[in-house]
Amino acid sequence: MQEPTVSELVRAWIDGWIVSRGAGDPMDEPWGWTIDVGQENQVARHVLPEPTEAEVRKLVAATTAPGTWLKLFADDDTVRPWLGPGWRYDLPGYLMTVPLAAERPEVPDGYTLTSWRRGGVVRVLVRTAEGHFAARGQLAVTGATAVADQIATSPEHRRRGLGGLVMRTLQDIAYRDGATTGILVGTPDGRALYTALGWTVRAEMASLYYAPEPAGA
Structure with missing residues (x-):
């Protein structure tokens, strides 16, 4: 049986995450999905399973709403040069799976x-x-x-x-x-626990949010 791609695993993670969090249905985009979360500090999130510099730069340039998040399945160092002012890093994540x-x-x-x-x-x-x-x-x-x-x-x-x-x-x-398969995105601390329980890392995830400095700051 062929192993699922990172994009397929990310979509499976999204399908469970929106149920767990009560978020909106994912909206298909050329680069991935947009999800309405509806919280003050997380209004919406853009999820890119295979981010490219051009796609991320375009999203960054179009973002004006604080509380917009990017979930980019790449490491922090790769995506750092693609960002503009006002973007801040959350903890990195690890897409992980386990046979149940x-x-x-x-x-x-x-x-x-x-x-x-x-x-x-x-x-x-x-x-x-x-x-x-x-x-x-x-x-x-x-x-x-x-x-x-x-x-x-x-x-x-x-x-x-x-x-x-x-x-x-x-x-x-x-x-x-x-x-038959468990999926999660773990923090660096959680990764150690999940690895000990048999989970395998499938991809790294850079997690960022838009929080510009107030005008005049």
Whole structure:
């Protein structure tokens, strides 16, 4: 079976991400997709799976709205010369995949795990025995692929296996829902966790947003 291209993986990631975040349907563009997110600090995002200098420069020149984001599947150093004033870097991302299988993660002593579904999204919450927040994550299954999103562990509860517990629980749910491949875009910190769980990096992603200096600054 032929391996999916980066563009195909990016589109699968988008299809799950918009369900997870409640964003607008992706609008097809010659270079990729535009997604309305509808938040003050992220009004919309342009996603380019195979960015070129000409495409990025054209988008940058046409952007006037603060809170516009670019998700460019290339490394930061490659795209840096293509940008103009007012563009700022967020953390780089890593497009990653994993073959899904049945998982039976055990909950560590002193913690409880709860999961629920709402609007096509599965959410997992880990709390201490006293009910304090410890870790969480969510996932959207869209056919054969499942997109993990917003994985987080409270700083005081890190290095106790809770991130792995959340991920394996989500992977198990996705597998039982019929998905065969997990997809996510991880941060540099998250990459280490996901790699340890068998995820593979498929592409780097530069993440940028437009936040120009106020007039007269």
